[in-house]
Amino acid sequence: MSNSNDLILKIDNLHTQFDLGRRVVKAVNGVSFSVKKGRTLGIVGESGCGKSVTAHSILQLLPKLGSITGGSITYYKDQEEIVLSRLKKNGKAIRSIRGKEIGMIFQDPMASLNPVYTIGNQLCENLLQHERVSRKQAMEKAVEMMTVLGISKPAFRMKDYPHQFSGGMKQRVMIAMAMMCNPRVLIADEPTTALDVTIQAQILELMKEVQSQFGTSIILITHNMGIVADMADDIAVMYMGRIVEFGSVRQVLGSPQHPYTQALLKSVPVLGIGRNERLQTIRGNTPDPSERLEGCEFAPRCDFATAPCTIVPPETILADGHRVRCWNCRGGIA
Template sequence: MENETIISVKDLKVFFYANQRCNKAVNGVSFQIKKGQTLGIVGESGCGKSVTASSIMHLLPSLSRIESGEISYYTPEGEIRIDRLPKNGKKMRTLRGAEIAMIFQDPMTALNPVYSIGFQIAENLIYHLSMKKKQSKQRSIEALREMGIPLPEQRVNEYPHQYSGGMRQRAMIAMAMACHPKVLIADEPTTALDATIQAQIFELIEQLKRNYNTAVMLITHDMGVITELADDVAVMYMGNIVESGTVEDVLRTPAHPYTQALLSSIPVLGRGKQQEIEPIRGSTPDPYNRPEGCQFHPRCDYFSERCLAMPSEHAINATHTVRCWHYEKVLNNGKG
């Protein structure tokens, strides 16, 4: 059924501990991913996007832990609380790759250099779908062909270093989609790829979504990608979702100064060299020495004493929410 929630995250807190210091990498994040829909998570580097994705996959590093919150995966048989499952337990290993798959940011480090691409795709099929070796190899060839990789019968026996950057990313997508998962998490899947290859990879993800009604969580720092591909969007900053809603809501009427700043920093096609690009003032704070209250206030043009307390979530309409004391002023372009 369309628009049915398949992943629900409620008040998730993930903290990292190192050298007797605590980094609250994700600090109270809530959102839903729906079947056949794309949720875009957008924000600068270091704001907690990839940590959120790793939490859903239960692939957090050893120095981190889920402090509190819920991660629920809904199946026809009922709800599965991912946050309560052992990281390397049988149930989580069954879900990971078969039901919930991930395209990692850097395929060169995500792919194993000592095994062929075909072996790495087939391994997934043998473990999750109990395929025979010959059958799994044939399915691996088909998966590479679906991704538009030329000569898949030959390429299936090649190693990651023999693939170009774009082809490695396609191989990663082939591996992620081999078992036709219900949820696909794409963590900046086109980093360091040229624009033509980016467009092809995004078209492949859209095609897979249409064919299998897959729910997609797309992590990116590119608002242009969000405009093209996402149905809903959540804007993250320093471990918090500061604004969320439909793409129409958030991009047409941004209510948080950070969302406005992100949109102002993007060049617009057709406006030529004369257009002014406004970089976001300042830089993200030290995660071990955070500002009080609203994390964005040291960089914000709307700062007031009130911002030294963390703002609560305000509903602008049924689908659009924001965490900002001055959201009405932001919506009115500084007036009111």
């Protein structure tokens, strides 16, 4: 397949599973999407839908029990096509891409930073591993990144340990670590988790500034539809390991076609809601991923489920890249 000039990452029919002995959990089940240069893709869905596993699959950061069992992940570097899904988990090839070409902001900065090393040591580690620079040059780069991300007295704070930073400051450090080598792709896994609203806004604004300055492509993983509306260019809605709807922000948020997307949007709190008005919820619970249902996985919770929903729906291409996996959409109900 020829490489499009603006394409940087392509996931095609990805399958990732966890072998738990008697149970096999198919966490990602046939996911396909692409990321373009300088654009932001938002991946949304409830907890357990496969968002984070998809991100970890890209960088081969799966635990021992996890493995990619099908499909491909292709990274486009200049004129070269690198199939990441074929690389060994801890091999030299994938380690040369992690952090340097594709950076990642992990979900929990409290757990991702090593408590026994200074912030400066942890910031410099990635740069020293991937670039031919001296430790002094690495420290200067780290101070520069901390300055860009709004950390006061960066040269002094480099000597501090993670416990001396607030949650918001730790998240800034995580972004700085991910950006030390100016990666072409940045994966942000729930970057505003456990942060208050004011700090959330600051972190998101910082990510926009970083993207504008370096032309970075961003994969933003979140369950917050408001963040996606503000940050993303394109949206992938995931449920039970599948992408059920994909399109631009205007398409998915302005004209949602899948019942699950519609339900997610209706469950978002609205400012000014009446005291006697109840928030809408999605009935039922997400099924156990190790127990695959026949047909559409969302059917037991869907208000539009009909007889054809006992068969897995194919993808329907609507217009301009907007695609939906739903039988009712084909019939015009959704």
